[in-house]
Amino acid sequence: MNIQTASQINGFLAAFVLLTAFGMLAQKRIYSLIHLFTWQGLFLSINTAIVGYVANKHHLYISSILTLSLKVFLLPYILHALIVRLNIRKEVETVVNIPATMLIGIALVIFSYHLTAPVTELSTLITRSTIAVALATVMIGLLMMITRRHAVTQIIGFLAMENGLFFAATSATYGMPLVVELGVALDVLIAAFIFGIFFFHIHTTFDSLDVEQMARLKEEDYTE
Amino acid sequence: MIVAPVDIAAASVMLLLITGLAAVLFRKSPGFLTTVSFYSCALASLMAVTSGIWTVAGNVTGKMVLLSGLPDLPFHLRLDPLSGFFLTVVGLLCFFVSIYSAGYVKAMTGRKPVVKLVVFYCLFIAGMLMVVLADDALFFLISWEAMAAASYFLVMFEDEQIENRRAAFLYLVVAHVGAIAILLSFGVMAGLSAGFDDFSGFTFDAMRQAQFPAKWATIAFLLAFFGFAAKAGVVPLHVWLPEAHPVAPSNVSALMSGVMLKTAIYGIVRVTFDLIGVFPWWWGGLVLALGLISAVMGVLYALMQHDLKRLLAYHSVENIGIILIGIGLSMIFTSFNLPVMAALALIAGLYHTLNHAMFKGLLFMGAGAVLHSTHERNMEEMGGLIHKMPWTAALFLVGCVSISALPPFNGFVSEWLTFQAFLLSPSLPNQVMKLIMPMGAALLALTGALAAACFVKAFGVTFLGHWRGRHQPNVHEVDWHMRTGMILSALTCLCLGIFPTVFIEWTDVLSESLVGAKLSTSATSGGWMWLTPIAPERASYSGFIVFLGVLIVYAVVYAVLHVNPGKIRRGAIWDCGFEKLTSRMQYNATSFSMPIRRIFGFLFHIREETRVSPQAAHSAFPARLIYNLRIKDRFWNWIYKPVADATFRVSRQVGRLQQGRIQAYLIYSFLTIIILLLVKSL
Amino acid sequence: MNGIIVETLQIAILIGIAPAFTGWVRMLKCWMQGRTSAGMFQPYRDLAKLFSKDIVLAHNASWIFRFTPYLCFGTVVLAGGIVPMLSTDLPLALTADVIVLVGLFAIARFFTALSGMDIGTAFGGMGSSREMMVASLAEPAMLMAIFTVSLLCKSTSLSRIAEVIYTAGFVAKPSLAFAFIAFILIALAENGRIPVDNPATHLELTMIHEAMILEYSGRHLALIEWAGMMKLFLFIALSSTLFYPFGIAGTDNPAGVPVAAVALILKLFISGVVLVVIETGLAKMRLFRLTEFLGAAFLMATLGMLSFFILE
Incomplete structure (x- = not known):
């Protein structure tokens, strides 16, 4: 595989990551959302492996396998299990105004392109053009957390954000040092577990995972 | 060259003004009046078109200085290709509409005295032609105001209805706010090109040659753009347009929508590309x-x-x-x-x-x-x-x-x-x-x-x-x-x-x-x-x-199909075999736009209400349904109402000055004089 | 001279083969859904029958109603002279670029919608209203997808686009991939296929295109149906020009035309399969869910555009 092809595939995978990010922004069903997240993880892990191969950085293989096992198998499995356990499989979330969210998403892509343009100009890596996409993925993940009401979709937004960060690290500097990456992976895993525990608590307290319910925790609202 | 395009253009304006003046004389015979004066307008428009096309095609620039105007401030006329182009646009439509008006206004003669319509129609066209011909700020603004005033009276032509009077008033207000902005913009440019002590900067030539500092150029541009945008009906300054254009007689609406708005486009192009130049x-x-x-x-x-x-x-x-x-x-x-x-x-x-x-x-x-x-x-x-x-x-x-x-x-x-x-x-x-x-x-x-x-x-x-x-x-x-x-x-x-x-x-x-x-x-x-x-x-x-x-x-x-055509049989409407089709069952304007209204509804202020008349025998078969739909411009509440309210508040405050006693007014004058003297002495 | 022969050949192919393509799609669909098909050549028999029938015209039909079928046919045939199917060496190619092509389809739609309102039935108006709604959302997405390709090729001329993409060979570009997906979605909408509209339905409340042409009969109906078949054919040809012009003959290569013809037929066979798989796999959408469908098309086209600038 020469540099040319690798750069093309890299571009393609970046586009797919962006597409899945937009897909998650628009998807209402929790199940499909997890599928999209799984796909995003898969694209990310393939991308990391390819970048590792081309740049001859062998620790990226480990990151790739880590991503694969964590984001394609383990986390989706945990989320699945949660959904089955909490019996929220069929829940459809009311997402406010999808077209508007999409437009904001597009604006965020343009904005991140604007932000990363100086970095891209200085960089010589073959992956430099995907930095903008990576940053956009982070922002779209955050946007998703803002627009969603359901706790599970919020955690997916959070994980998507982390995907973006990981992607940014790969494209900007061929990945973080392995120690850092391992640490982050562990953090994410633990975060997922903690979220899982919280879900149970929220669910048992409010009988719902709608985070709007948490507004009731405010003192002045407590009138019952 | 004996006749230059600018002469023809000036003659065209003169012909329009004369027609407008002469129209008053013939008010007793409206049929004759409409035919002759609209033909005369058509002729004048044709002259404007000729001179416009000639100017652009031949790339000639003609100038003319009129001795009228204020002392030391003569009117400057200039016909360059840009003016020529807009002269053509204005003239061409005015030509068509004048022919049309000869029929349209004649049909009105029985119902209303039309002399007012004819006079202001001539003045309106003349105003538009003068706007594109003007080569100094003073003449431009005079023409601009003449155009606005004439069109105001034309919008007011059918003033029996209160909504027409309201529309005309709204138009007048927006037109004047815009005109003030344009005046200020010209003031900035004139002042910068020749200093504030002397009036020589008011010609467009002086502005063209001056180099404006970036900050002042921006101010001048923004003011001019605001003023012209108000005339052109650019969102959010558009609310007067759908009120005023429909209530004018249709031939005037054609001119207002067709070419009056274009004078604002002319203004924008003239100010940015020609007068300021670098941006x-x-x-x-x-x-x-x-x-x-x-x-x-x-x-x-x-x-x-x-x-x-x-x-x-x-x-x-x-x-x-x-x-x-x-x-x-x-x-x-x-x-x-x-x-x-x-x-x-x-x-x-x-x-x-x-x-x-x-x-x-x-x-x-x-x-x-x-x-x-x-x-x-x-x-x-x-x-x-x-x-x-x-x-x-x-x-x-x-x-x-x-x-x-x-x-x-x-x-x-x-x-x-x-x-x-x-x-x-x-x-x-x-x-x-x-x-x-x-x-x-x-x-x-x-x-x-x-x-x-x-x-x-x-x-x-x-x-x-x-x-x-x-x-x-x-x-x-x-x-x-x-x-x-x-x-x-x-x-x-x-x-x-x-x-x-x-x-x-x-x-x-x-x-x-x-x-x-x-x-x-x-x-x-x-x-x-x-x-x-x-x-x-x-x-x-x-x-x-x-x-x-x-x-x-x-x-x-x-x-090919009519070598051996099958017969065409006229029959009743098929409509999938449904019977008793009435004309009320057709799609109408409201129902046609319903899908799009639903998709883009969030941009409007929509109030939709369906009422079922109470005396229905069964709720599934109502005797009558009443459907009400009101769609309002959001900009009205966002921009205009606050501005109008603020204006009223301020005027109430100012209204306190009004005492009704002569002594109070004398005190105001006296205090003003004292303060002015004080300021001058400092 | 060559160009004129190719041009004539193209138009002949368009007029002649379009019904067969529609027949192919219908036949495949029957197979997929476990029905017995009427064969690939049934559309020809349908057209022949319609042409031989008399016309029943409503009393209040105006000239617009009678003018529209010919106009639809005319614009589509003209479009067939513009989209390069066999060769990029078309004398008519200069007449119109891809934006004009969209305009040509738009004028046919404009008049079809008017004729839907001409008789004054509720169904006709409903069809017109919905058709114009779908069109007004599909057109920006369509142009956005096309702009992505034309920015890549620095041209909006169809012959030029085909040449550039053909000579570049197979280069995987995310922008083209997105634009292609967007184009497929829009092609479904523009041709009134499932999930936007059902070409086979005669259930009044779900019709869009059919509702507009309910009152047509005889040769008028035949012309409209034929124009519809040609339009579907043209969209396949257009997508081939924009995204996979393989096999097409270049300007200096008249000998390549037979190869191009074979390639075209192959592409048609495959596109038919893809179309049938999509149509069988999906259900018709509710009218107001179409905004999401067309919004997705627009998003795809926009992502294509963005990735053209960002990633390439």
Whole structure:
């Protein structure tokens, strides 16, 4: 595989990551959302492996396998299990105004392109053009957390954000040092577990995972 | 040379003023008055067109200094190619509309004294011609005010109804706020070009030669753009337009929508490209953004209307937006020093200026014809007019096809050129702008598609189907004067659509003098038939062949099928076998736009209410349903109401000064004098 | 001279083969859904029958109603002379670029919508209203997808685009991939296929295109149906030009035309399969869910545009 092809595939995978990010922004069903997240993880892990191969950085293989096992198998499995356990499989979330969210998403892509343009100009890596996409993925993940009401979709937004960060690290500097990456992976895993525990608590307290319910925790609202 | 174009133009203005004055003398015989004075207007307009075409084609610039005006401040007239172009636009539509008016106003003579209409009509055209001829700030503003005042009285012509008076007042207010901004802008430029102590800076020549500091130039531009945008009806300064244009007599609406708005476009082009000359890219960005917003909002508001003339008025907002898109793009390209692209965008904008004048004039004349014979402006009552008014229907259809940007008519060519200008945006050095520009193109595409939907509605509901109202009036086709006016503008629409290269060669001098590049060498490189704005392999279009091709296929298919044609049997409407179809079951304007209203509803302030009459035997079979729909402009509450409220508050405060006692007023004067003396002595 | 022969051949192929393509799609669909098909050549028999029948015209039908079928046929045939199917060496190619092509389809739609309102039935108006709604959302997405390709090729001329993409060979570009997906979605909408509209339905409340042409009969109906078949054919040809012009003959290569013809037929066979798989796999959408469908198309086109600037 020469540099040319690798750069093309890299571009393609970046586009797919962006597409899945937009897909998650628009998807209402929790199940499909997890599928999209799984796909995003898969694209990310393939991308990391390819970048590792081309740049001859062998620790990226480990990151790739880590991503694969964590984001394609383990986390989706945990989320699945949660959904089955909490019996929220069929829940459809009311997402406010999808077209508007999409437009904001597009604006965020343009904005991140604007932000990363100086970095891209200085960089010589073959992956430099995907930095903008990576940053956009982070922002779209955050946007998703803002627009969603359901706790599970919020955690997916959070994980998507982390995907973006990981992607940014790969494209900007061929990945973080392995120690850092391992640490982050562990953090994410633990975060997922903690979220899982919280879900149970929220669910048992409010009988719902709608985070709007948490507004009731405010003192002045407590009138019952 | 014995006669110069500027002489003809001046003579044309004189002829109009004389006609206006003479009209008063003949008020006793209105029939004679309308015929003679509108013919005279037509002649004057034709003179203006002649001088305009001549100026642009020959690239001549004529000047004239009138001795009238204030002492030491003579009026300056100048006819350069830019003025010539707008003189042509104004003159051409005024020519068509004047012929039309001869029939339209004559039909009014029995009902109302028309002398006022004739006088202000002449003054109005003269005002517009003077605006484009003026070469100093003073004369420009006087002409501008004359135009505004004349059009105010024309809007007020049918002043029996309170809504007309309100619309006219709103128009007057916005026109004057705009005029103040323009006055201030000229003040800034005049002051900077020759100092504030002396008046020599008030000529456009002085402004042209001056170099303005960037900050002051920006202030001057923003003021001028605000003033002209108020006149042009750019969103959010558009609210007066759909009020004032529909209530004027239809021939005047045609002129107001068709060409009066164009004087504002003239002002913007004159001030930015000619008087200021050098500008940063964000000016163009501002013009482009407001153009895009106006285009999309204009067409969406138009879709919500069921008053034919209001609908057309909102389309003027849309088309002004499209023109501004071209001009804004041109400004952006100019500021990045890309003259060829700037020329393309500018020509696209100017082309649309002429095109819009033609088809909007045509459409308003058509709406006038419908109003004239049905006495109805509400589309919900109309239908089936194509059988009673075949000429008007066919001509109105030409206008609809042109404004919907469908090939091979003229609206398509200018939008196509604008698209081409958009597609050149990757040459811009700014990375983010490259990304944003195609979104603008998508918005323009949305505008075009929505306009087509809107005109399917306008034409379909007005002319097709059955009459929807309860009592069908006695409808007849309009007379030959009105038909001639419409036929001429329809033909112009077609010619501008299939011979665009002629137009582009003609306007070469404009782009060369304003942005420093010509288009014709590349645009007509494939011959007169093919329009190739940059290069043939990049993009090409031949309206002529599209027109001819469709016609040929049509003829061949028709001929083949009519060698041995099957019989045509007239029968009852099938409608899937449903019976008892009544004319009330047809789709009307409100129901036609319902899907689009639902999708874009969040942009409007919509109140929808369905009431079931209580005495129904069973809730599933109500005896009567009452449906109420009110759609309001959000800008009214967002901008205008707060401003109006604030004005009232301030005036109440100021009102406290009013004491009613003479002594109090004397104290005010006395205090003023004391303070002034004090200030002077310090 | 060559060009004129190719041009004539193209138009002949368009007029002649379009019904067979529609027949192919219908036949495949029958197979997929376990029905017996009427064969690939049934559309020809349908057309022949319609042409031989008399016309029943409503009393109040105006000239627009009778003018529209010919106009639709005319614009589509003209479009067939513009889209390069066999060779990029077309004398008519200069007449119109891809934006004009969209305009040509738009004018046919404009008049079809008008004729839907001409008779004054509720169904006709409903069809027109919905058709114009779908069109006004589909057109920006369509142009956005096309702009992506034309920015890549620095041209809006179809022949030029085909040449550039053909000579570049197979280069995987995310922008083209997105634009292609967007184009497929829009082609479904523009041709009134499932999930936007059902070409086979005669259930009044779900019709869009069919509702507009309910009152047509005889040769008028035949012309409209034929134009519809040609339009579907043209969209396949257009997508082939924009995204996979393999096998097409270049300007200096008249001998390549037979190869191009074979390639075209192959592409048609495959596109038919893809179309049938999509149509069988999906259900028709509710009218107001169409905004999401067309919004997705627009998003795809926009992502294509963005990735053209960002990633390439």
